[in-house]
Amino acid sequence: MISETEVQGLLADGLRCIGCGALIQTTKKGELGYTPMSALLKGFEHDEVLCQRCFRLRHYNEIQPVDLTDDDFRRLLDQISATNSLVVYVMDVFDFSGSLIPGLHRFVGSNPVLLVGNKVDVLPRSLKRTKIRDWMRQQANMAGLRPVDVALTSGKNGDDIPHLLDLIEEYRDGRSVYVVGVTNVGKSTLINQIIKYVTGDKKDVITTSRFPGTTLDRIEIPLDDASNIIDTPGIIHADQMAHYLTPNDLKYVSPQKELKPKTYQLNPEQTLFMGALARFDYIQGPKTGITAYFENNLMLHRTKLANADDFYSKHAGELLLPPTTEGLAALPPLQRHEFKTTEKTDLVIDGLGWITVPAETVIAGWAPKGVSVLTRKAMI
Template sequence: MISEETVRQYIDEGLRCIGCGALIQTENKNEIGYTPMSALLKSFENDEVFCQRCFRLRHYNEIQPVNLTDDDFRHLLEQIADTDSLVVYVMDVFDFSGSLIPGLHRFVGNNDVLLVGNKVDVLPRSLKRSKIKDWMRQQANIAGLRPVDVALTSGKNGEDIEKMLDLIAKYRKNRSVYVVGVTNVGKSTLINQIIKAVTGDRKDVITTSRFPGTTLDRIEIPLDDNSNIIDTPGIIHQDQMAHYLSAKDLKYVSPQKEIKPKTFQLNEGQTLFMGALARFDYIQGPRTGITAYFENNLLIHRTKLANADAFYEKHAGDLLAPPAAENLDMLPPLQRYEFKTTEKTDIVIDGLGWLTVPANTIVAGWAPKGVSVLTRRAMI
């Protein structure tokens, strides 16, 4: 059995949690990496050193707040520019705009970027993969990125992991691989799949959850004698819908299986409510089909635009849910954004989903204040 003195030597040498990458410490309960010595001794017996936060997240689905700022996360990523490496940029194909890292070029420097669209399993299977890749590359180019290639995969079910690994092997050229992305795009889940594919070990190592900001520091996994695959902490977007929802309501935001689009035949002067989380107004245009792409369990209600404000005031938290009535106070008031379309367009509510509308219409999208509503060329 390992002694407490030996464990303290490991801590002094920089022992890290294998779940989130934080430095292990036993002194301050309120700081990241805290683990009671008794639990740490037991962890060594099981060859799995986790901080208390990761242990509780993995076993009880409890999240503990940490004292890290956006600047702390960005500082960790800025170190990549000084390396010679391949950057694997993981994006959520369901929430592409919410997956963009502002100023990514400053983090990656001159390093090659492999763009990976994760969670492809939630998109309709009728959508051709080649079209998704072309669309992702176009959107990346608009954002100022020039990826060397685009891969699609699913960290959840391991779909196309081998193809992604082949691309990493092709472009890394014996260099280390940095995996970057915003919170909740599934980076750590994806890396767990890579570890399983390479080692054959079916057990997850890195802590994953629906909560933003699970990985707290870089986690290094050896690829060979001279290089590693490095999971970096996710950049936190404060405008993500997830920040305004309870754990109970998060399941209505992030799809866990293939979404089933819903088409509504709307006349001008009609409104759709996505629970109490968002709203869509069809202000002007011919009777047409508006297709909604949201988590399957998120209920969508139609009403008249003239009555929409009163309808929301009366039914938010009840008929219009999530959030549930007891969590409604967590949600900022809805803010309105108006758009005039000139081509087939997606009205995107960051972190929630989108609606596809035809050309030559005037529409409005509403989201909690602080959550982005924007337009893009139709994905589908």
């Protein structure tokens, strides 16, 4: 049994939380890495050295805010360009545009990048994986990235971990591996699956949740005597929908199961509401079928464009859910973005989903002010 004096020595040497990577400290309550000494001693007994934040997140699904900014996270990643390593760039295939890291080349330097599309299990099974990989590579190239390879994984079920590990071994050439990505793409879940596969231990090591920004500092897992897998904190994208929702409403945003696309025959001047979180206006074009890709439990409601503003005012937070009335009070007002399509196009609402529309239409997407709305070449 470890003594308090021995723990004090470990704290002086820089003891880190195994869940989020933050330096453990026992004196400044409410600050990064805090845990009471009594809880820390008990944690050593159970081989679970966690800060109070990770303990409460893991055991009670409670999130405690931390005083870190986007710049703090970027400074932690700046060191990668000076290393000789393989960079594994994890993206959420359901939220590709929301997963892009602006200026990634500054963090990467001359290091090779292995692009990983995570959460592939939520896409419709009818979509061939070769097409997803080709589409991801095209989108990455348009963003200025030239990955050495593209892999697809499911951090949730771990089915693709052996193939991913083979690719990592092929491209790392004995070097350490940095895992990077924005918040909520499933980096830590993926690394937990790697640890489980390699060690046979079914227990999660790194703290994971639906809440953005769970990993707060770099976490190192040894690969061999000379190299590590390093889980880095997620870059915060303030324009993702998840940052505007309460914990109760988050479950309607992040799909946990295979998407079931919903197709609607729309006439011009019709509107589709995604709960009270977003809105799609079909303004001009022929009667046509549009397909919506959102979390299966998110309620979609069709109405006339002319009545849409009044309908939202009357029913947001009640008939149009989520969010609830409580969550609606904290949601910024919906902002309109208009587009004209020249090819089969996805209208994307970052972190929520997308709607596929044909060419030669005029459409508008509405999302809370600050959430990105954009178009792209149709994924499916």
